[in-house]
Amino acid sequence: MNYELKALRESASVVSLVFEAADEADAIRQAKSQGYTVLTAAPRHAWTFPGAALRERAFPLLLFSQELLVLVKAGLALTEALKSLAEKERNAQVRSVIERICAHLSEGHTLSAALQRHPAIFPPLYVAAIRASERTGDLGEALSRFVAYQSRLDLVRNKIVSASIYPVLLVAVGGLVCLFLMFYVVPRFSRIYEDLGSNLPFFSVWLLRWGQMLEKYGVLVIAGAAGAVALAVYGIRLPRTRKWLGDRLWRIPGVGERLRVYHLSRFYRMVGMLLRGGMPIVPALQMASGLLHPVLREPLAAATRHISEGHIMSQSLDQHGLATPVALRMLVVGERSGTMGEMMEQIAVFHDEEIARWVEWFTRVFEPLLMAVIGLAIGLIVILMYLPIFELAGSIQ
16 A cells, blocks of 8 residues: 655655555654654555646656766766757657756755655655665766666566456456357347247356346446446556455465565565665665565564574575575575675575566466366357257258
C-alpha cells in the first residue's frame, strides 16, 4: 500500500514523499532511515486524476541521466550541461524542471539537494546515489551506474511484458468469441429449437434457456455484466485488494519463489550501486528496503540490525532468508576480496538471467495449455448448440 508523507530534511523545506509500505509505521520508518523528519503520513488515495499520474511520470529520468552523463564526460561543467539539456528540450514541463534545478545550483545548493526538491520525479535512491558521488567527486560514475541499473531493470521488465502479450491476446480473442456465441448466436438457435420441447439434452436445454433469457432481458444482463466488470476494476485498484492478491501470489510455491528472487535481484543491484558509490553498508541496506516486497522488509530490518552489531553480512542475510544459495557464495567471495558492491551487482545479473529463463519456459508451457482451454470452451458451446441437430438427424434415420 502506498503512503504519502510530508517531511523535512536539511534544507528545511517541506517535501512530499510516497512510500510503498505494509502500514503507516513502516512508511515513517523508511522515511526516517533516509534522514527525513516526518510531519504527516496518510494512505495515498487509490483513485487519482489520470493527468496527475502522467505528469509525475512525464519526466524521462533514464534519458535525462544518459544525456547528462554524455555531457559531463565531454568535459562540460554541471550547470552548463543542465542548461544545454534545458535549451534543447521541447517538452515545457521537462524543461521547467531542469531550469529549476539549474536555479537551485546557482543559489549554491548541491545537485542532490536540488533533485531532492522534486521527489515525484527523482526517487530517494537516485538522490542518494548522486549524494554519494558528491562525496567522491565522481558524478559521471554514479550516473553511469544508474543508467546500467535502470537499463537492466527495464530489460527484465520488457521480457516479462513481451512474454505476457500473447497470452493476454489469446484470452481477449477467446473471450470475445465466447461472448459473441453466447450473446448473439445462442439466442438465435434458441428460437429454432423452441418447438422441440423437452426432447433436448440437459446441457443444451440449459444453454438455450440462457439464449431465451437474453432475448427477454438482454439489456439488463449486459448492464449487469458491465457493472460487474467496473466493480472488479475498482476492487483491483484498491490497495487492500492488491495487497490481498499479492499475498496470495506469494503463497503459490513456484510463483512466490520467483517473485522473491525478482525482488532480491532489484535489491542486490541497488545496494551494489550504492556501495560502489561510497555509501556505508547499513545506510545502503536501509535505503534499498523500499524495493523489497513488504513480506521481505521485516527480515531485512532484522538482518540490518545484526550487521550493525558487527555480524558478517553474508551470514546475516542468509539467516533471514535474503540470500539464495548462489548469492550466499558470491557474497562470501565479495567479503574476502573487498569487492562487495561489484559482487552484489553480479548477483543481480545472475538472478535476472534466471528469471528471464523461467519466464521463457513458463510461457512455452502456459501458452499451449491456454489455447487448449479456450478451444475446449468454444468447442463445448458449439457442440451444445448443434447437439440437438445431430440427435434429430439420428432419429430421422
